[in-house]
Amino acid sequence: MNQITQENIQVGEIANGLPLTIPVYRLEGNGSGPNVYIQANMHGAEVQGNAVIYQLLEKLKHATLASSVTLVPYANPIGCNQKSGEFTLGRFDPITGTNWNRMYQDHSHLVNDFVAEFIDADIETIKREFQQRLIDTTSAILDGPSYALNTGKRIALNLQKLAHQADIVLDLHTGPISAKHLYCPTYAKNSARYFDIEHVLLIPNEFDGAMDEANFCPWWQLSETYQAAGRDIPVLVEAFTVELGSQEKIDLSEAENDANSILSYLTYKEALLNSQFKPQPITRYACYLNDYLAFYAPMGGMVEYTAELGSHIKTGDTIAKILRMERYLSEQPLNNITLDKDAITILHFASASVNQGTELYKFFTNYFEL
Amino acid sequence: MNQITQENIQVGEIANGLPLTIPVYRLEGNGSGPNVYIQANMHGAEVQGNAVIYQLLEKLKHATLASSVTLVPYANPIGCNQKSGEFTLGRFDPITGTNWNRMYQDHSHLVNDFVAEFIDADIETIKREFQQRLIDTTSAILDGPSYALNTGKRIALNLQKLAHQADIVLDLHTGPISAKHLYCPTYAKNSARYFDIEHVLLIPNEFDGAMDEANFCPWWQLSETYQAAGRDIPVLVEAFTVELGSQEKIDLSEAENDANSILSYLTYKEALLNSQFKPQPITRYACYLNDYLAFYAPMGGMVEYTAELGSHIKTGDTIAKILRMERYLSEQPLNNITLDKDAITILHFASASVNQGTELYKFFTNYFEL
Amino acid sequence: MNQITQENIQVGEIANGLPLTIPVYRLEGNGSGPNVYIQANMHGAEVQGNAVIYQLLEKLKHATLASSVTLVPYANPIGCNQKSGEFTLGRFDPITGTNWNRMYQDHSHLVNDFVAEFIDADIETIKREFQQRLIDTTSAILDGPSYALNTGKRIALNLQKLAHQADIVLDLHTGPISAKHLYCPTYAKNSARYFDIEHVLLIPNEFDGAMDEANFCPWWQLSETYQAAGRDIPVLVEAFTVELGSQEKIDLSEAENDANSILSYLTYKEALLNSQFKPQPITRYACYLNDYLAFYAPMGGMVEYTAELGSHIKTGDTIAKILRMERYLSEQPLNNITLDKDAITILHFASASVNQGTELYKFFTNYFEL
Amino acid sequence: MNQITQENIQVGEIANGLPLTIPVYRLEGNGSGPNVYIQANMHGAEVQGNAVIYQLLEKLKHATLASSVTLVPYANPIGCNQKSGEFTLGRFDPITGTNWNRMYQDHSHLVNDFVAEFIDADIETIKREFQQRLIDTTSAILDGPSYALNTGKRIALNLQKLAHQADIVLDLHTGPISAKHLYCPTYAKNSARYFDIEHVLLIPNEFDGAMDEANFCPWWQLSETYQAAGRDIPVLVEAFTVELGSQEKIDLSEAENDANSILSYLTYKEALLNSQFKPQPITRYACYLNDYLAFYAPMGGMVEYTAELGSHIKTGDTIAKILRMERYLSEQPLNNITLDKDAITILHFASASVNQGTELYKFFTNYFEL
Incomplete structure (x- = not known):
């Protein structure tokens, strides 16, 4: 030993x-x-x-x-x-x-x-x-x-x-x-x-x-x-x-x-x-640092993260639902958040409660097999 | 409506x-x-x-x-x-x-x-x-x-x-x-x-x-x-x-x-x-507040919580493993933490990193069917 | 020694x-x-x-x-x-x-x-x-x-x-x-x-x-x-x-x-x-704990603490000025805060930036010489 | 108006x-x-x-x-x-x-x-x-x-x-x-x-x-x-x-x-x-940014800041006393901290309790009249 x-x-x-x-x-x-x-x-x-x-x-x-x-x-x-x-x-x-x-x-x-x-x-x-x-x-x-x-x-x-x-x-x-x-x-x-x-x-x-x-x-x-x-x-x-x-x-x-x-x-x-x-x-996927996308919350609210870690997202897929209870009557309380790119979901924020601009997710984009 | x-x-x-x-x-x-x-x-x-x-x-x-x-x-x-x-x-x-x-x-x-x-x-x-x-x-x-x-x-x-x-x-x-x-x-x-x-x-x-x-x-x-x-x-x-x-x-x-x-x-x-x-x-289980047991960490360390939420624990069961890397050579680095009572696991602490005395778990003890 | x-x-x-x-x-x-x-x-x-x-x-x-x-x-x-x-x-x-x-x-x-x-x-x-x-x-x-x-x-x-x-x-x-x-x-x-x-x-x-x-x-x-x-x-x-x-x-x-x-x-x-x-x-002044007055900020704002520590305040004296710059045009931006009792100033909050309800001051009231 | x-x-x-x-x-x-x-x-x-x-x-x-x-x-x-x-x-x-x-x-x-x-x-x-x-x-x-x-x-x-x-x-x-x-x-x-x-x-x-x-x-x-x-x-x-x-x-x-x-x-x-x-x-004093000296606490401890704001310090002057009560018997509990340069005291840390390496002071060095 x-x-x-x-x-x-x-x-x-x-x-x-x-x-x-x-x-x-x-x-x-x-x-x-x-x-x-x-x-x-x-x-x-x-x-x-x-x-x-x-x-x-x-x-x-x-x-x-x-x-x-x-x-x-x-x-x-x-x-x-x-x-x-x-x-x-x-x-x-x-x-x-x-x-x-x-x-x-x-x-x-x-x-x-x-x-x-x-x-x-x-x-x-x-x-x-x-x-x-x-x-x-x-x-x-x-x-x-x-x-x-x-x-x-x-x-x-x-x-x-x-x-x-x-x-x-x-x-x-x-x-x-x-x-x-x-x-x-x-x-x-x-x-x-x-x-x-x-x-x-x-x-x-x-x-x-x-x-x-x-x-x-x-x-x-x-x-x-x-x-x-x-x-x-x-x-x-x-x-x-x-x-x-x-x-x-x-x-x-x-x-x-x-x-x-x-x-x-x-x-x-x-x-x-x-x-x-x-x-x-x-299978290993690679992505250049420049293509590592930080996705910031486009609105404040309560977030259900719906993109699974490691999942391959297609353009237009829903990645989160953001709940805004204070506008239940006046506007859409439940907001679908989508991504405008193909991507792999790498990580998301630790809390469901986010300010506008909090980093919600990071994604591999323009990824390729290694 | x-x-x-x-x-x-x-x-x-x-x-x-x-x-x-x-x-x-x-x-x-x-x-x-x-x-x-x-x-x-x-x-x-x-x-x-x-x-x-x-x-x-x-x-x-x-x-x-x-x-x-x-x-x-x-x-x-x-x-x-x-x-x-x-x-x-x-x-x-x-x-x-x-x-x-x-x-x-x-x-x-x-x-x-x-x-x-x-x-x-x-x-x-x-x-x-x-x-x-x-x-x-x-x-x-x-x-x-x-x-x-x-x-x-x-x-x-x-x-x-x-x-x-x-x-x-x-x-x-x-x-x-x-x-x-x-x-x-x-x-x-x-x-x-x-x-x-x-x-x-x-x-x-x-x-x-x-x-x-x-x-x-x-x-x-x-x-x-x-x-x-x-x-x-x-x-x-x-x-x-x-x-x-x-x-x-x-x-x-x-x-x-x-x-x-x-x-x-x-x-x-x-x-x-x-x-x-x-x-x-x-099946619903009840417990009096007096029997709601707070279990504080008996030592500081890094905790793997092994008791599942809602699980029924028997006296002597391991509920956590606490890792103490600074004593890898001198003492036991991995410490089994057990409970000395029958209990239902209700909740545990949110972080794996705990001080001695941090509330690790709360348990129903002396519980009964409602 | x-x-x-x-x-x-x-x-x-x-x-x-x-x-x-x-x-x-x-x-x-x-x-x-x-x-x-x-x-x-x-x-x-x-x-x-x-x-x-x-x-x-x-x-x-x-x-x-x-x-x-x-x-x-x-x-x-x-x-x-x-x-x-x-x-x-x-x-x-x-x-x-x-x-x-x-x-x-x-x-x-x-x-x-x-x-x-x-x-x-x-x-x-x-x-x-x-x-x-x-x-x-x-x-x-x-x-x-x-x-x-x-x-x-x-x-x-x-x-x-x-x-x-x-x-x-x-x-x-x-x-x-x-x-x-x-x-x-x-x-x-x-x-x-x-x-x-x-x-x-x-x-x-x-x-x-x-x-x-x-x-x-x-x-x-x-x-x-x-x-x-x-x-x-x-x-x-x-x-x-x-x-x-x-x-x-x-x-x-x-x-x-x-x-x-x-x-x-x-x-x-x-x-x-x-x-x-x-x-x-x-000269020593005493006050019963019941008469030890916590004075909470009646409004949020930026506070100038004007009552000196140890000072003997008379009813109606200004104890603070609270600045509210967002209402410079619409309302009074500078608000005189007064006390409705005779008192000795014992302590005040550590920051000038307070929420409504922050403890601004503590005062001896109904004090007497010891 | x-x-x-x-x-x-x-x-x-x-x-x-x-x-x-x-x-x-x-x-x-x-x-x-x-x-x-x-x-x-x-x-x-x-x-x-x-x-x-x-x-x-x-x-x-x-x-x-x-x-x-x-x-x-x-x-x-x-x-x-x-x-x-x-x-x-x-x-x-x-x-x-x-x-x-x-x-x-x-x-x-x-x-x-x-x-x-x-x-x-x-x-x-x-x-x-x-x-x-x-x-x-x-x-x-x-x-x-x-x-x-x-x-x-x-x-x-x-x-x-x-x-x-x-x-x-x-x-x-x-x-x-x-x-x-x-x-x-x-x-x-x-x-x-x-x-x-x-x-x-x-x-x-x-x-x-x-x-x-x-x-x-x-x-x-x-x-x-x-x-x-x-x-x-x-x-x-x-x-x-x-x-x-x-x-x-x-x-x-x-x-x-x-x-x-x-x-x-x-x-x-x-x-x-x-x-x-x-x-x-x-009189106005100027200093280039390169000469703006951050002085970090050379030891942890409780600090009495003795250099007055705006004061002109000479090489070797005491700028702080750091108290270390846990070594009252074993070592010097009160430590004189000196500066090895001529300087103007611009600012100091807000708390008296510091870790080793906390920024204690900032000084103008190599300063000159503007």
């Missing part, structure tokens, strides 16, 4: 002095596979990833590991514990409103100098040296003046420093009420076939502050810059945001399915040896 | 001067039946009652009405619109923490003087005169100095004034994640058989600020005081809190079922004439 | 397993004086009490102590850390709305049996034995089934158990924007003269869940029950809620004044020996 | 169907001066701007107006009414966390085509035509599919459409606890001398979603693009964010001072004729 070690890292302290710590679990492989980093629960309500990490640990301890694997549940000790009413208000810093998953640091600015310096280096050197720069640059901010770091940045940088040590990074999230889907950088499209996830969002090389982007953007940039300089190197790191389903929910048996899906991908990446984990034979 | 009229009553105004109004719908009967008052959505997230009122209106406009029926959706224009993250924070005043359904006024203190004055009056006089006192006393507070009324009290009294005009009062609520259940004053136990609700909570004559209590407590007290004075009169008003299921959800077809259930009860009370609505042949 | 010891008690754990702990500081006296218990910050935003405890520790370590003194800052590790926007949302449990200072346990029900059993006991025995019952009853709840305790109750009982060991209990709070005032049980009126606090609220023997009440109600009840049984014993415990001023503020020099005020009272109670602390020669 | 007209524009509707409206007041001038647009209270807690608009209306109705002036109080009917505890949670959308003042639309992309088309047009034509494009482009989004607009965007675009009709735009805000300061685009530096505001932030031509930027960025871009094409035209619009002081406060007399300050600027811009309003002879 593989040994698991635990380290608790401190990422902040709260007003009464209680330290904010995050548990970090590690298994060591034989060193031949890519290093793997998996975290969960950066957004407070998105708890299912913790159960997936539980199931991963249960399975990894019996696996033959080529890779070292780092697993980080409870990645955000503030978000995790921010209640408002019965629900967890953990999507953004309650003080500033900043999304906890938009506070990672972009290191793409390191690329140009690096390529100039290592233009003729071999791949191993490039990988080792660039990785070290990412780690060092992250550490330098953490070790800089402490007054320069806000709460979320300090949490994010501590996690990012761990993630930069890996070649494969998985950030486990959930949607509000959601079908499973995968945020996948376009270059890693082929890898998406190894997850048991039907819906794949193909995202471009644009940094918007998220964990996956913080890991793949600099390496993607590196590859493109070498290419511009006439040299072809692959993108050496893969990073994904895995959307496991709905928030505010723990389902241990579904978590085992998701652990299997991740292990199938890790088997493909040769992180596990002699592994039986294989992708399920399902 | 019966005529429906609408009145919008103003119950407050907010900081930028916008008036808070509530729509009130009315149908008039032939005057032979008991007056009926039905409201919904006093708690912001408990929206399904609005859909039930919609279905009731759709059916009542075609019914033969003995009673006048007043229907009030969106009873709380503040709670309805108080968002915090994706959910509706509408259970309590966000400023004071006071539960919106604990701000009604107890008028039981009127009873002693009334009985002394009307000791020999006939039932019709008693009913008419006592009802008028309830209405007048409520109005007097509303018409008193405006600086004496807090926000929730003003909303509650406006609704209570309408409700006191009725002989039957239904307050439509939901639980967090919940089976249907009915709060029923013990004296009205027989009426509970006419709702299609399997779980009936029998509650005593104690005022705790809720709408149902504000309506039945004074009349119950009246009956008991007459009895103490040697005269037997029934409790002349019935009031219930109807818990329709889970919050944050609109389901129009389930709302039709609930409308039918309410119409079955109203048929029994002869509010409808020539009505076909009948109770479903289901 | 007196030795100070520290113990950290655990009062809960949050969703990610972090334990909630409270630091408890103790100094031992020579045993001749009354035991003293002082806590602060039960409401999250009411932080100044922590600074007062800091100043008390700085002074007590050099004092000659007759009493043992227990000091508990950061009494509520959840409330302390519940942010919503820039402010601390720590007045009530964010999940349930229950005020953190309404969850203490009433033990007055122990009194009748106790008096029957100890009707002829000497005072020392009465004191020792009744105190032990209070402690034991509190412990029994804490040691009972853990599923029976909600989050706030567990915190409250842990503190209450410490407080029952004392003869003098001070619970340090603040108002929103507030003058200093003291909640004082009527029987302890004379003690109020030893605090440097101009405004004294005289409160009756009614339990409403607060820390001070949890400590004085049973003892007051005990005294009254002995009296009913024909025996005169004093109330053996004093408990106060000390309102230090405004919330969300730390002022170390004002904290020193408040520490001096508390030490003046403790000197009077002979908790300190050879102590120079004396009350300031100020 | 000038006529004032009122229009109420609808910018949304909430879950119970209540429309969200904003009052818009207008005065017409003789047409010779620049059009003026002034709004207030986009952030819910920043209410003082409403009082300033009140004072402006009181004065403008007696002024000789060259310009038409549009005044919009209560600009955000959701933010204005979002309470959480006693404070107003109106800085960001409570559902998404998005800052309400980051949802305006950037129209700078219109510039290149426009300059190509109007390269030789006269200034009046350029101004009229480009302004019309800004208005039309804004209208087109508002008139597009309603499912494409989220709640905040719909509010912002409605306001932006009004603002684009003006040549001078003032967005009235406040800081948390704050000295007055002015966000001023660098090109309009000279205008800053006409406000009675000591602290001026010089901001670059970068769009970050705010009202002032939405108005000056396209015009600044236009000027630069003409310059690149070899033609010199001034920036034809001025837009400022005026930070009036602290949030959650109404002070009518200070509002009159601020109204005078704004009228002094409008007099300089010849919006008023025969006007006596003049700037106060105060």
Whole structure:
């Protein structure tokens, strides 16, 4: 059985002095596979990833590991514990409103100098040296003046420093009420076939502050810059945001399915040896981020969501009924809301009570089989 | 087709001067039946009652009405619109923490003087005169100095004034994640058989600020005081809190079922004439309020709720698994939570992420067939 | 210099397993004086009490102590850390709305049996034995089934158990924007003269869940029950809620004044020996709780609070101006709000933006010199 | 006396169907001066701007107006009414966390085509035509599919459409606890001398979603693009964010001072004729946005803010004391926080209770006399 070690890292302290710590679990492989980093629960309500990490640990301890694997549940000790009413208000810093998953640091600015310096280096050197720069640059901010770091940045940088040590990074999230889907950088499209996830969002090389982007953007940039300089190197790191389903929910048996899906991908990446984990034979649909449609409530009201998660909608289909009881006599109280496009229903809002302009749904449009 | 009229009553105004109004719908009967008052959505997230009122209106406009029926959706224009993250924070005043359904006024203190004055009056006089006192006393507070009324009290009294005009009062609520259940004053136990609700909570004559209590407590007290004075009169008003299921959800077809259930009860009370609505042949279970068990989380953690809503639990059954990932190596990470009693599962908490001491479940214990 | 010891008690754990702990500081006296218990910050935003405890520790370590003194800052590790926007949302449990200072346990029900059993006991025995019952009853709840305790109750009982060991209990709070005032049980009126606090609220023997009440109600009840049984014993415990001023503020020099005020009272109670602390020669005003007037906003709007804290208002004086910009043309945009009584201004709401019915002010009415 | 007209524009509707409206007041001038647009209270807690608009209306109705002036109080009917505890949670959308003042639309992309088309047009034509494009482009989004607009965007675009009709735009805000300061685009530096505001932030031509930027960025871009094409035209619009002081406060007399300050600027811009309003002879300090230092709490704790607003700090000065009561015995409980730069104190956090990483202060550094 593989040994698991635990380290608790401190990422902040709260007003009464209680330290904010995050548990970090590690298994060591034989060193031949890519290093793997998996975290969960950066957004407070998105708890299912913790159960997936539980199931991963249960399975990894019996696996033959080529890779070292780092697993980080409870990645955000503030978000995790921010209640408002019965629900967890953990999507953004309650003080500033900043999304906890938009506070990672972009290191793409390191690329140009690096390529100039290592233009003729071999791949191993490039990988080792660039990785070290990412780690060092992250550490330098953490070790800089402490007054320069806000709460979320300090949490994010501590996690990012761990993630930069890996070649494969998985950030486990959930949607509000959601079908499973995968945020996948376009270059890693082929890898998406190894997850048991039907819906794949193909995202471009644009940094918007998220964990996956913080890991793949600099390496993607590196590859493109070498290419511009006439040299072809692959993108050496893969990073994904895995959307496991709905928030505010723990389902241990579904978590085992998701652990299997991740292990199938890790088997493909040769992180596990002699592994039986294989992708399920399902049809996978992909959609470019530009075609990922946010549908905002065209009126305030009480919503019955009638489009099932994962369902394929045809132009003109009803996706919701919005009830407006104050106009029972004067106007139509029950309003059919339709979509003017073909689409796949990916997620919907968590509450039936919405303002005009609340994000009701997100849809894949212009989707295609992967 | 019966005529429906609408009145919008103003119950407050907010900081930028916008008036808070509530729509009130009315149908008039032939005057032979008991007056009926039905409201919904006093708690912001408990929206399904609005859909039930919609279905009731759709059916009542075609019914033969003995009673006048007043229907009030969106009873709380503040709670309805108080968002915090994706959910509706509408259970309590966000400023004071006071539960919106604990701000009604107890008028039981009127009873002693009334009985002394009307000791020999006939039932019709008693009913008419006592009802008028309830209405007048409520109005007097509303018409008193405006600086004496807090926000929730003003909303509650406006609704209570309408409700006191009725002989039957239904307050439509939901639980967090919940089976249907009915709060029923013990004296009205027989009426509970006419709702299609399997779980009936029998509650005593104690005022705790809720709408149902504000309506039945004074009349119950009246009956008991007459009895103490040697005269037997029934409790002349019935009031219930109807818990329709889970919050944050609109389901129009389930709302039709609930409308039918309410119409079955109203048929029994002869509010409808020539009505076909009948109770479903289901087994109903009752439990005294004292035996309604709140089960608080014995530890913090991530919860998989394994007891199904409505399920009959045996002593020692597992009701939840609590995951504690930070102790994966040091202690048991997955903790079986059991109940030490036989019970029926009525509701559970809305989030999987709980502090030690969060209310996980509520159970009927010492339950019996009604 | 007196030795100070520290113990950290655990009062809960949050969703990610972090334990909630409270630091408890103790100094031992020579045993001749009354035991003293002082806590602060039960409401999250009411932080100044922590600074007062800091100043008390700085002074007590050099004092000659007759009493043992227990000091508990950061009494509520959840409330302390519940942010919503820039402010601390720590007045009530964010999940349930229950005020953190309404969850203490009433033990007055122990009194009748106790008096029957100890009707002829000497005072020392009465004191020792009744105190032990209070402690034991509190412990029994804490040691009972853990599923029976909600989050706030567990915190409250842990503190209450410490407080029952004392003869003098001070619970340090603040108002929103507030003058200093003291909640004082009527029987302890004379003690109020030893605090440097101009405004004294005289409160009756009614339990409403607060820390001070949890400590004085049973003892007051005990005294009254002995009296009913024909025996005169004093109330053996004093408990106060000390309102230090405004919330969300730390002022170390004002904290020193408040520490001096508390030490003046403790000197009077002979908790300190050879102590120079004396009350300031100020006029103190008292008011019965029934005369403590909550003034709710008669309209929504933007408020300029014009009545100064501590000011003596005459009937008809303007206490606020409420601006209503949306009616600049149609009605009076600027509304003078007056009070129809003579009063002392004790506190006002923290925000200038109010709904109709928001508590604008609290006033002493029918006040008198103490 | 000038006529004032009122229009109420609808910018949304909430879950119970209540429309969200904003009052818009207008005065017409003789047409010779620049059009003026002034709004207030986009952030819910920043209410003082409403009082300033009140004072402006009181004065403008007696002024000789060259310009038409549009005044919009209560600009955000959701933010204005979002309470959480006693404070107003109106800085960001409570559902998404998005800052309400980051949802305006950037129209700078219109510039290149426009300059190509109007390269030789006269200034009046350029101004009229480009302004019309800004208005039309804004209208087109508002008139597009309603499912494409989220709640905040719909509010912002409605306001932006009004603002684009003006040549001078003032967005009235406040800081948390704050000295007055002015966000001023660098090109309009000279205008800053006409406000009675000591602290001026010089901001670059970068769009970050705010009202002032939405108005000056396209015009600044236009000027630069003409310059690149070899033609010199001034920036034809001025837009400022005026930070009036602290949030959650109404002070009518200070509002009159601020109204005078704004009228002094409008007099300089010849919006008023025969006007006596003049700037106060105060020293004004300026700082580039890059030098505007956010100082985050280096530790969690209870903060006494010791740097006075507007004070000039020297390197090494204490700016705060942070109390950490849980380490009274083990470490330093009272921690001096110093600044390692010369600076002017502009604002500090609203609460004394802070997490590590909470923004404690903002300072001007590398400041200079304007």
